[in-house]
Amino acid sequence: MKQIKESELILNPDGSVYHLNLKPEDIAETIITVGDQDRVEKVSQHFDSILFEAQKREFKTHTGFYKGKKLTVISTGIGIDNIDIVMNELDALVNIDLKTRLVRDKLKSLDIIRIGTSGGIQDYVELDKFVMGKAGLGFDGLIHYYQNEITHSKATQGLVKHIDLFKSKAQPYIVECSDRLAEMFEEEIQVTSGITATNIGFYGPQGRTLRLSLQDKDFLDKLTTFEYNGFKVTNMEMETSAIYALAKMLGHHALSMNAIIANRSTGEFSKNPKTVIDDLIKFTLDKLSKI
Numbered sequence: 295m296k297q298i299k300e301s302e303l304i305l306n307p308d309g310s311v312y313h314l315n316l317k318p319e320d321i322a323e324t325i326i327t328v329g330d331q332d333r334v335e336k337v338s339q340h341f342d343s344i345l346f347e348a349q350k351r352e353f354k355t356h357t358g359f360y361k362g363k364k365l366t367v368i369s370t371g372i373g374i375d376n377i378d379i380v381m382n383e384l385d386a387l388v389n390i391d392l393k394t395r396l397v398r399d400k401l402k403s404l405d406i407i408r409i410g411t412s413g414g415i416q417d418y419v420e421l422d423k424f425v426m427g428k429a430g431l432g433f434d435g436l437i438h439y440y441q442n443e444i445t446h447s448k449a450t451q452g453l454v455k456h457i458d459l460f461k462s463k464a465q466p467y468i469v470e471c472s473d474r475l476a477e478m479f480e481e482e483i484q485v486t487s488g489i490t491a492t493n494i495g496f497y498g499p500q501g502r503t504l505r506l507s508l509q510d511k512d513f514l515d516k517l518t519t520f521e522y523n524g525f526k527v528t529n530m531e532m533e534t535s536a537i538y539a540l541a542k543m544l545g546h547h548a549l550s551m552n553a554i555i556a557n558r559s560t561g562e563f564s565k566n567p568k569t570v571i572d573d574l575i576k577f578t579l580d581k582l583s584k585i
């Protein structure tokens with residue numbers, strides 16, 4: 295087997311992975327990702343005990359127990375570029391022997407659950423409710439750098455035809471969440487299921503115009519009318535598709551839970567964004583404690 299070179303998998307002097315600053319023993323097999331580093335405490339404040347804490351740049355980690363279940367919560371910051379780092383380094387922690395730099399014979403599968411904020415794009419997606427991303431619809435170009443089957447799937451081909459973006463953008467793709475994790479969350483009344491679109495920016499890429507005009511003026515209309523497996527695109531954010539795609543390629547299970555704090559169709563913003571996020575944190579922790 296080929297040894298992974300020092301330049302390809304960079305380790306810190308203490309043996310931890312370069313960006314996350316973590317060693318294999320620092321993480322649980324169930325990982326919660328949040329965007330905002332200040333949200334890490336909002337999650338871990340509910341833990342019975344915290345065993346480990348670390349931070350480097352926007353990547354802040356707490357590992358502990360919640361109702362007897364070992365969990366790690368880690369902040370990713372905003373955007374797809376950080377997701378590439380977080381997913382690859384988390385995978386390296388469990389599936390690469392950092393001493394020999396060899397991929398392990400027996401691969402581990404992590405459960406990775408995102409707790410994030412998001413904007414609804416259908417008028418029926420209510421403010422202050424939760425949306426579970428049954429699939430991620432990615433406008434990021436990340437997966438085109440990896441060999442993958444998602445790009446060639448029937449679902450992706452249908453999407454590309456429907457959205458038909460103005461020239462020279464990355465081909466969008468569609469990738470499903472973990473069925474096992476989705477089953478645990480979807481029976482609840484407070485959870486709407488839909489497709490979560492992931493954009494490479496917050497303004498133009500999500501169809502917002504402040505002072506600049508858009509290339510694709512009917513982008514949001516195309517998105518709201520797309521359907522896959524009986525699901526419509528319900529919401530937009532900036533990480534889910536890459537989490538789902540990398541989880542699928544690396545053999546992990548992923549689910550994205552979204553607190554809806556804005557609705558792009560009605561133009562409203564939540565009066566209580568903190569409350570809905572806190573509620574989603576408690577809801578998710580409770581679900582995970584039962585796995």
Ligand code: R1P
Nearest residue numbers: 329330372410411531532533
């Ligand atoms: C944009 O404001 C950020 O908020 C959403 C988007 O995905 C993006 O990261 O999620 P978080 O609240 O989890 O960061």
